[in-house]
Ligand SMILES: Nc1ncnc2c1ncn2[C@@H]1O[C@H](COP(=O)(O)OP(=O)(O)OP(=O)(O)O)[C@@H](O)[C@H]1O
């Protein structure tokens with residue numbers, strides 16, 4: 779089963795993901811992974827994140843290359859072995875973030891749809907996506923505005939894209955209020971995963 783954690787910067791994904799790693803209720807052979815990865819593809823993505831002038835379309839394809847390698851090297855092999863995979867960010871991050879970034883160009887009528895179409899023939903959709911729901915102002919404050927994506931204005935657009943994704947696929951998504959206390963958020967995410975495994 780492939781579980782992904784999604785949400786705005788600062789929504790608490792990594793906090794939850796780190797805690798899940800040591801949770802005895804999950805199988806000991808579960809694979810914990812993330813995007814951007816720490817491969818050389820992920821390093822290329824990181825360079826792009828740190829470059830305020832990076833071309834938005836080039837950036838989409840860097841993230842997409844990282845996703846393709848992540849699928850081939852980590853996600854598909856683990857799923858083929860019957861393991862639980864928990865990924866901190868995955869394809870929905872591309873749909874939501876690059877869908878927002880590309881909106882500034884006039885190449886695409888519907889940038890989010892375009893990014894989905896680029897992935898559709900070859901990606902492996904998650905079985906469950908936990909959406910950590912937080913308002914853009916809290917997200918920007920918590921994330922500390924350390925990169926170009928972490929402004930409340932941009933994150934508001936990203937949040938609207940996530941809402942579209944949730945509305946289009948309500949069976950896959952479980953929404954968790956990420957403004958709740960960390961223990962409460964964690965318990966809800968954990969329950970969502972354990973319930974879906976049954
Ligand atoms: N439920 C919560 N309530 C208050 N603060 C939280 C909560 N969850 C996480 N935080 C804090 O918010 C900050 C960001 O958390 P975290 O790194 O887990 O978010 P993230 O979604 O992984 O962010 P990013 O996408 O930017 O990597 C951290 O300082 C963390 O301690």
Ligand SMILES: Cc1cn([C@H]2C[C@H](O)[C@@H](COP(=O)(O)O)O2)c(=O)[nH]c1=O
Pocket residue numbers: 787813814827841867868869871872873875876925927928
């Ligand atoms: C996978 C992915 C990520 N992003 C953005 C979101 C964040 O601002 C950075 C790095 O992610 P992290 O969780 O803070 O490590 O990259 C993106 O725009 N598109 C993506 O596909």
